Amino acid sequence: MVNPTEGISVLIGDTRLTILKGDITTQKVDAIVNAANSRLAGGGGVDGAIHRRGGPQIMEECRKIAAEQGGCPTGQAVVTSAGRLPAKYVIHAVGPIWHGGNRGEPDLLASAYRNSLRCAVDKGARTVALPSISTGAYGYPIDKAARIALSTIKQFIEENKGALDEVRCVLFSDSDFGVYETILPEVIGGQPTCTSAS
Numbered sequence: 001m002v003n004p005t006e007g008i009s010v011l012i013g014d015t016r017l018t019i020l021k022g023d024i025t026t027q028k029v030d031a032i033v034n035a036a037n038s039r040l041a042g043g044g045g046v047d048g049a050i051h052r053r054g055g056p057q058i059m060e061e062c063r064k065i066a067a068e069q070g071g072c073p074t075g076q077a078v079v080t081s082a083g084r085l086p087a088k089y090v091i092h093a094v095g096p097i098w099h100g101g102n103r104g105e106p107d108l109l110a111s112a113y114r115n116s117l118r119c120a121v122d123k124g125a126r127t128v129a130l131p132s133i134s135t136g137a138y139g140y141p142i143d144k145a146a147r148i149a150l151s152t153i154k155q156f157i158e159e160n161k162g163a164l165d166e167v168r169c170v171l172f173s174d175s176d177f178g179v180y181e182t183i184l185p186e187v188i189g190g191q192p193t194c195t196s197a198s
């Protein structure tokens, strides 16, 4: 039996890809990713949790970026500090709202993951935790989103060898973890190993 809170991980080159059930705000990594909206205005879900736990500093920086750049387009990401969170950076990625799949949602979701990891590497982060972007309020079906998340992360790791020590997908529910657990071997090929990813 897999214990989801301990996670499952697989090595891609020297980089560990982990899936884990947990709360992204408690992850002890260099950078966590937020599922933000394009106005960087804060919201519910993971965004609300990050601002609540991280304190007002993160929103101040978001407001500044929004004032300077007019927000963050869908598929892109911006970086702030992490306030009181254990991480050093919060990467605010904007995933697409699900409209049925014919409005570029798959490419935009892949782009949100890719740009998040690019921002992390640009900041010198070695360990990154990501939530399941777009699959809450934005309504992206979890099985489709998980396949895009894991394959985009795998491709980024392969194209940026040595840039990251760990990429951790943090799933908030048992059922989301179950979907990722099913899809991980299909995307990676071969059997992942259980691990303690604290």
Ligand code: ADP
Pocket: 022, 023, 024, 025, 035, 036, 044, 045, 046, 047, 049, 095, 131, 132, 133, 134, 135, 136, 137, 138, 139, 140, 170, 171, 172, 173, 176
């Ligand atoms: P979106 O608007 O991009 O859909 P949401 O925040 O509504 O973003 O949901 C994205 C995912 O984040 C959902 O699967 C939700 O269950 C999950 N989530 C909510 N809170 C947390 C948290 N504290 N840590 C990790 N994931 C979370």
